[in-house]
Amino acid sequence: xxxxxxxxxxxxxxxxxxxxxxxxxxxxxxxxxxxxxxxxxxxxxxxxxxxxxxxxxxxxxxxxxxxxxxxxxxxxxxxxxxxxxxxxxxxxxxxxxxxxxxxxxxxxxxxxxxxxxxxxxxxxxxxxxxxxxxxxxxxxxxxxxxxxxxxxxxxxxxxxxxxxxxxxxxxxxxxxxxxxxxxxxxxxxxxxxxxxxxxxxxxxxxxxxxxxxxxxxxxxxxxxxxxxxxxxxxxxxxxxxxxxxxxxxxxxxxxxxxxxxxxxxxxxxxxxxxxxxxxxxxxxxxxxxxxxxxxxxxxxxxxxxxxxxxxxxxxxxxxxxx
Ligand code: AVJ
Numbered sequence: 001x002x003x004x005x006x007x008x009x010x011x012x013x014x015x016x017x018x019x020x021x022x023x024x025x026x027x028x029x030x031x032x033x034x035x036x037x038x039x040x041x042x043x044x045x046x047x048x049x050x051x052x053x054x055x056x057x058x059x060x061x062x063x064x065x066x067x068x069x070x071x072x073x074x075x076x077x078x079x080x081x082x083x084x085x086x087x088x089x090x091x092x093x094x095x096x097x098x099x100x101x102x103x104x105x106x107x108x109x110x111x112x113x114x115x116x117x118x119x120x121x122x123x124x125x126x127x128x129x130x131x132x133x134x135x136x137x138x139x140x141x142x143x144x145x146x147x148x149x150x151x152x153x154x155x156x157x158x159x160x161x162x163x164x165x166x167x168x169x170x171x172x173x174x175x176x177x178x179x180x181x182x183x184x185x186x187x188x189x190x191x192x193x194x195x196x197x198x199x200x201x202x203x204x205x206x207x208x209x210x211x212x213x214x215x216x217x218x219x220x221x222x223x224x225x226x227x228x229x230x231x232x233x234x235x236x237x238x239x240x241x242x243x244x245x246x247x248x249x250x251x252x253x254x255x256x257x258x259x260x261x262x263x264x265x266x267x268x269x270x271x272x273x274x275x276x277x278x279x280x281x282x283x284x285x286x287x288x289x290x291x292x293x294x295x296x297x298x299x300x301x302x303x304x305x306x307x308x309x310x311x312x313x314x315x316x317x318x319x320x321x322x
Contacts, residue, residue: 004128007121010141010149016115017228019142021268024225027280028265028272035221037167037253037283041116042224046090048217055213057205060163060195061094063315068097071308075319076101078306079189083109083154087143088164090114092123098159098191099131109135109154115142144172147179158184161193163315166250166286173286177300184322190302192318196309197287200244207242207251207285215240218253218282230266237261241279253283290316 020039027034041049053061068075076098084102086095089112099110110127114120117140124138137151143160158180168176180190207214218240222233241254257274264271274280293316294304302320309316 004132004134004136005121005124006135006137007117007124008137008139008141009117010139010146011115020225020228024229024265025268025270028263028270033272033274033278033280035225035280035282038115039221039224040217040283042220042227045217045220045224046116046119048213048220050091051213052209052217055206055209055211057202057209058214059202059206059314063310063312064161064163064193064317065094065097066310067308067315067317068094071317072097072101073104075191075306075308075317076105078319079157079191080105080187081155081157081189082106083111083156085111085113085150085156085158087113087158087160088162089123090116090119092127094161095127095159096130099127099134102157103131103134107131107134109137109151111137111139111151113139113141113143113150115140144168144176147176147183150183152183152185156184156188157191158188159191159193161191161317163193163195163285165192166195166288167283168286169284170248170286173296174300177296177302181301181322186322188322189305190297190320190322192293192297192320194288194293194316194318195285196314196316197249197289198314200246203244203251203287204242207253208240212240214242214253218255221282222255225265229268232264232266234261248284248286249288250284250286252281253285254279254281256280288316290318293318 052058120138124136128136219235222235225231238255257278260276262273297304297320304320306319
């Protein structure tokens, strides 16, 4: 199976370090302060996210899995793909359902794309062993920056699962969809997982669980900055805040300073102060309306083909044509 795996690195540790430095400086010197969600996912953060997906309150992962269990065959047949490209593949857990369905219909290649080379390589070898004859070409890349550099061979289905599209601001989402569309050819398809607008109470509970796992996940970004940039954030001095913004249809996670404090980010030679009660945005997680999302896909040049939802209408997979 080793021979069936190729790894292409479009980013390395130095690139990631520069990106973190840039984001932390930009976010901590802005008013209001913010941090981008991509820095949640070090080893501890990825483990906390994996715990989140098993919480009773956090429905998206279970719903998306239920849709895939029910519909992967139909999706594979409609796509006609011989190559699966997965953006933000992580551990590729849910992908097996798609790969099983595609493997029955002449799948030849799988290209997982992720920023984390360690997770990516492990997943690539695991899947190459499970599907003998499948060419696994893993690409370590940032899907917001390197879409144009991804392999373009085969009849592709690009999958972007989990509702991660919700982490992009509407402007970044528009750019991302247009750039992705620009890399696809006639016959290629795009499978997008999106969390849907629903009862506000359920939405907030999914991001503010009783066991406090999401709170620990949120604070983890401060541990990451402390370790990587030699900062002295006290994560315990920040409170987890999750609210639903009905104007924008998004969940917002914030960290609220419980008292006035000064923070020194030594690697950036940067000192920042927090007022008591000051809130810093750490994530948006947009929730979608199907008609609105299909309009965004159309505006980006896609032709929406099929929409698959769970019986409760909590989550959707949208299959579009290039
Ligand atoms: C991995 C981006 C889909 O937005 O629901 C979970 C991340 N944040 N709980 C989401 C997350 C807080 C998750 N995504």
